[in-house]
Amino acid sequence: MSECLKSKLVNTRKHHVCFGCGREIPSGSQAFCETWVDDTINTTYLCRVCESFAGTVLKYGDEYSEHCLPECDPELWECMRIEIEGGE
Numbered sequence: 001m002s003e004c005l006k007s008k009l010v011n012t013r014k015h016h017v018c019f020g021c022g023r024e025i026p027s028g029s030q031a032f033c034e035t036w037v038d039d040t041i042n043t044t045y046l047c048r049v050c051e052s053f054a055g056t057v058l059k060y061g062d063e064y065s066e067h068c069l070p071e072c073d074p075e076l077w078e079c080m081r082i083e084i085e086g087g088e
Helices: 048-057 074-085
Strands: 003-011 030-037 041-046
Touching: 030 048, 041 048, 048 074
Parallel strands: none
Antiparallel strands: 003 030, 030 041
């Protein structure tokens, strides 16, 4: 089981790929930077949509695979994306 050491909202200095959905997070955007430890220490980035979605849908201790969050509930994920990012 992985353990989250820290999670904080950052302004990105370069582009990253969201661990939750696989979309690009452009440089200069806000994202959640998370540091995890299991056998190794890893840093991942979550877009604001995936951070909000995970907080709504997942329970404490739930783990998920890379780029799979929208698959948990595609309709809810898309509704949250529109609410957070605006537009269609």
